[in-house]
Amino acid sequence: MKKKIWITILILLLLLPLWMWIAWGLTPKKKLVVAIIDKTVLTTAGQEHISLTWILNHERYTKNKHDLYSVSHDYFGFFPKDNEKYRIKGLERFSPEQIKQLSNDADAIYITDAYGIYRNEWYAKTNVGERSGIIYGGLSQQDVELMQQMKAKHKLILAEFNTIGSPTSGDMRQQFEQLFSLHWTGWTARYFESLDTIINTEIPRWLINDYIRGGHKWTFKNAGIAFVNDKDEAVILELGKHLSQAIPKIVTGDNSYGLPHILHYPFWFDVTVTDTAVNKVLATFVLNLTDSGKKELIQNNIPISFPAVQMHNDGQYVFAYFSGDFSDNPIKFTSSYFKGIGLFSFSFYNHFDKADRAGFFWRYYRPLLSGILQDYYKSIKK
Secondary structure, eight states: OHHHHHHHHHHHHHHHHHHHHHHHHHSOOEEOOEEEEEOOOSSTTOTTTHHHHHHHHHTTEESSSSOBOOTTTSSEEEEEOSTTOEEEEOGGGOOHHHHHHHHHHOSEEEEEEOOOEEHIIIIIOSOTTSOOOEEEOSOOHHHHHHHHHHHHTTOEEEEETTSSSTTSOHHHHHHHHHHHTEEEEEEEEEEESOOOTTTOTTSOHHHHHHHHHTTOOOOOOSOEEEEEETTSOEEEEEBTTTEEEEEEEEEESOOTTOOOSEEEOOSEEEEEEEOTTTOEEEEEEEEEEOHHHHHHHHHTTOOSEEEEEEEEESSSOEEEEESBOTTOOOOOGGGGGSTTGGGGGGGGSOTTOTTOHHHHIIIIIHHHHHHHHHHHHHHHHO
16 A cells, blocks of 8 residues: 555656646736847857746746747847857847837846957957957947836836946946936956865956056965956955955845845855935945955945945836845756646755855746846736
């Protein structure tokens, strides 16, 4: 008798993925037209916007009455092809009339990355840590015009890290800042598990060169955070001297989306300040600074803490800015086809690795963006 019970349980478990897939397919579709802008697409995997498309697909949002979103097709920006060929399909080719039409057709816009593609990344595919000439990138006048029109039409506008950083021009940056009442300080940063250049080959060569040109020697061996600004100046905070703990934390005060109060964030982020009379700071980047670390930041006019997630929603328009590279996470898109997959999210990341970006997707980005989209979808369907 017990053997039959266990065999039945095993069969049910083996059939569970099939049931989850069927349940996902039976879930009603919801039309939500999102204009996705990604100018940093080296492969058809679309790493810089895959997390966004995963959520749109999983939640059954469609780009028209029937069709779900595709990672490799449904965005504006850089489209890689075989044999070092590519196609650029950004808003730069749009006329004012076409921008106006898109602002009417789209329910939302999300700029996932405006950094762009550089020659050494695309052609040489070697020495990618060095700076080189740009092929395509930066916020354009058409991008800004679309956001201006969508704001005026009370629509959803989402943007994140590197929307207004290099190589975006100062004029486009200023227009974005004025439009949404925030300011980029000029500083971007990233956590590195090791600052030892022999151990960690991911440290960009240009970052090391910027630091050395400032009259310093690169002698770091521990984990740390590297800051670099738009003037090619670099500041390094090292574990043990400047930091009591190396990985930055995101501290969330508003948990309306069921977010963890404290979560480590291990990737690129920018340092912004915001007008709190206009934008609400939902979450803040907090660094575990020693007195020496605080002194280093103050001397370089870098805030000790700064927004991680800021949002505006007064019924006129909805805007959110994520100060990290939130939509770039190593996830499997196939998992988006299974309803209830979140119940098994614990099996998709390393709970003991604070620097696991897959964990950041499941624990933070997914509930945050899903909540924002759900609230907005309900509001436009009233």
